[in-house]
Amino acid sequence: MKIVFTTLLLLSCLISAPSITAADERVKIIPDVVYGHKFGMALTFDVFQPEKPNGAGVLFMVSGGWYSRWTDPQNMLFWFKPLLDEGFTVFCVRHGSSPKFKIPEVVEDVRRSVRFIRLHAKDYGVDPSRLGVWGGSAGGHLSLVLGTTSDKGRPEAKDKVLQESDRVAAVAAYYPPTDLREFVDEKSPYYQRFPALQFDKELADDFSPLLQVTPDDPPTLLIHGDQDKLVPISHSENIMQQFKEKKVPAELLVIENAAHGFRGDDQTRASQAVVKWFQKHLAKQAD
Secondary structure (H helix, E strand, O other): OOOOOOOHHHHHHHOOOOOOOOOOOOEEEEEEEEEEOOOOEEEEEEEEEEEOOOOOOEEEEOOOOOOOOOOOHHHHHHHHHHHHHHOOOOEEEEEOOOOOOOOOHHHHHHHHHHHHHHHHHHOOOOOOOOOOEEEEHHHHHHHHHHHOOOOOOOOOOOOOOHHHOOOOEEEEEOOOOOOOOOOOOOOOHHHHHHHOOOOOOOHHHHHHHHHHHHOOOOOOOEEEEEEOOOOOOOHHHHHHHHHHHHOOOOOEEEOOOOOOOOOOHHHHHHHHHHHHHHHOOOOOOOO
């Protein structure tokens, strides 16, 4: 079984990126903010601040196959434009990348990114209680992990970042893997192809959002193509059933005839749904 698990979510967009408009140029970009270090390397994110911020922030997980690559932030403006136009501040988060780092280590990185942004929320003009997370494929998996397994932080920690909660207020995920139990089996083609999955299989439950759903999880939007052969739509359907059973506000948008990695009208439809979801759950603070 041949599997190609690349950063389709980003690359499909970069190929057709439009020119930057005057409105885009009014977006303030703060590149390469360091939110942590590991193995002598910096963990970074870029900040995109709209001209008229609404006070809410969305963290975008830069992850395909749990690989996380740097892209010139100017080339990401068009991708975030629908959110920026509605006043959302966007954080483009990179994590310690496969093949060096496995999923447990990757998850610790993205948890730290939420904690760091919450600690410094005032610096970026966002309300720490109005942070959402969004990603596709592996990035969708990481978004769901944050949504289903957050904690309140450790008040006793010496590192102020670790004292903060990593809880998010809303989640959006494109074609996310939600059950890793099969993937971490040594006989699985996924295991052989993607080094980030090569961790202790006894920990698979901990990093399978399907198994971690609880009633206090944040509102979650799932978007999946019904012709996805890489991450079958059953991954979204199964966790959607768990959300229903636990009475978590959630929706599943099925893109007919779409495979892994949306393009054209499918991409536009998915993007509009994400903006609408975050407008509903983040744009105005709940009473």
